[in-house]
Amino acid sequence: MGTVLPLPYFSKPRKQPFSANWAIDDRCRSFLIIRWTTWKVKTNSMQSFIALFLSLAIFTNSLQGTEFLQSIQSVFISNADFPIVILLLIRLPSL
Structure with a gap:
């Protein structure tokens, strides 16, 4: 050892x-x-x-649980390539 x-x-x-x-x-x-x-x-x-x-x-x-969610999502998904349009869509309800 x-x-x-x-x-x-x-x-x-x-x-x-x-x-x-x-x-x-x-x-x-x-x-x-x-x-x-x-x-x-x-x-x-x-x-x-x-x-x-x-x-x-x-x-x-x-x-x-409503169909309204799909209609809102389809608008945003179709404009996914245009970030400026998405920003305007988010801003649109407050105008």
Whole structure:
């Protein structure tokens, strides 16, 4: 057999200093406090987005069952080679 080589320095178990533990704990605590207050403020204004996406989902599901969807898609598919026309078709209902 050969000689046994010692383990490298970085694989030896070392104790973490108290100051590092305190710094990590303090940062985590302050991060959680800031995150919680920010979350409370930001989620109060998300109610309108929830209503928007819920109504969009209902509209999309009801549109899937109609022939109207194929008629709209056929216009866009036939103009797929003309991006300017597609942009104008998207803009057309708002004029």
